[in-house]
Amino acid sequence: MRRILIAVLIFGLMAMVAPALAHTADDPYRTDLIAGQHTDAGDVLVWNDDEYLYVKFLTADRWCLAETHLAVADALAGIPQTGNGKLQANNGKSKAGNGKQQTGNGNPIPGQFAYGECYDPCVGSDTFMIPLDEVGRGTLYVAAHAVVKKPGGLDGLEGVLPDEVTMRVTFQYLGGPTYLPEVTVTGGTTLDGIYPGWCVNTGTNIERDRDYRAAVYSSYGAIPTGTIDHPENLDLVNWIINQGFVGQTGGNGIYTFGDVQRAIWRLVDDDPEHETYTGYDEGRVQEILAAAYAYGEGFVPGPGDLVAIVLVPEGGQVIIIVVPVPCGEGEETAWGFGTRFVEKGNWGTYFTYTVG
Known part of the structure; x- marks a missing residue:
């Protein structure tokens, strides 16, 4: 003892x-x-x-x-x-x-x-x-x-964006359509959260439920050359994501996520038809594009609106996430x-x- x-x-x-x-x-x-x-x-x-x-x-x-x-x-x-x-x-x-x-x-x-x-x-x-x-x-x-x-405003949001984040894409629906309805951002940054997301370049894949290290850019800021084929059209993309098209009724029926995704590809990608996804209606896509060209030129989101933030993952497809523009305190x-x-x-x- x-x-x-x-x-x-x-x-x-x-x-x-x-x-x-x-x-x-x-x-x-x-x-x-x-x-x-x-x-x-x-x-x-x-x-x-x-x-x-x-x-x-x-x-x-x-x-x-x-x-x-x-x-x-x-x-x-x-x-x-x-x-x-x-x-x-x-x-x-x-x-x-x-x-x-x-x-x-x-x-x-x-x-x-x-x-x-x-x-x-x-x-x-x-x-x-x-x-x-x-x-x-x-x-x-x-x-x-x-x-x-x-x-408040876009300047306020851009001032606190991190340079890099960890991102993971998930498909909300069984079998998953080609668009990305949910993107989770982590890494201990000011952007951490879960956001709606959209594909940008159809020629590159991105895996589901895999963590990617991604560079972060405002769609109204400087984006490295070659990242997006037509960054000059991002104002039109921002206008589209602020209209809440999905679920609304147009001249050719009810707008779907697929209609919006196809319209975004047509605006920013040189090869928008590369993706074989068929969950869209061409008539509705043309309605969205016509409205964007008519009303979206020079659009800048204000406090309370939504803005596209560009995520460029290492070894994966470039995507955008939809982030609220802060009202300020x-x-x-x-x-x-x-x-x-x-x-x-x-x-x-x-x-x-x-x-x-």
Whole structure:
């Protein structure tokens, strides 16, 4: 029995002195980025290697960063605060007038934080790389403050689009028609979600339920040459996806997904007839195209409309997903979720991170 107790004691001591496993870029420490005290506007991610500490602000749900302020210290008092917990005097008298000195209230001062950036237009993420020799290698105190907002309109959406995402296409109906009724976007980006989708180039296939790494472009921005045969017609495509044709009745019957898909191919692809899918009516396709040419030239979606975002997967067909154009919201103060500096008043927070 004594030997068992000794073995347990030795194991416990070894566990106490064993180094903590470091968080990595693939497996970071994560805490919510809270806006206005109650809204989850994204995350603050922290990890380290042998030389640097990395802190990343990452917004979600179309919030974006107008300002970031970051303080990292090996003690709470090292974060700029009013008073920083030190005794304060007022002309030799206490602020309370009772002959005793009082401590400062410890409200954080983001404007004095050592690291920070301002952005106009706002951005979806911001990463800081801090030498560990500057801040320490044990338990660190981190105060991550930001000013976030949801800018409205197409410019606001384009400002927070990620460069790349992970995408997966699924077919909603048994046997799956050729169009893509659902596209799932993941990867921890501002575009994560499930969207309606449409095929762009018929000469390339894309597999169902397979993850692809895809570059992201606005249909109103610069798209690499050769990605889409006729990008000049994307304004017409955007007009079409904003009309809700599917289910409406035209001169040749009720419009289908197949009718809309075929019309999109005719506008953007040099070989629109390559795809053998027959689930469309030529008369209805011509009605859609005629309306697009008549009313869609120069169309730009506004807040509340839909816009085509182009996804270019590695080794798969280019597709577009249909994304709402945000209406916009005002600025909010945000903090990386943690412990409040003070119990009342300023709701600024800090959290701790242990360097592995």
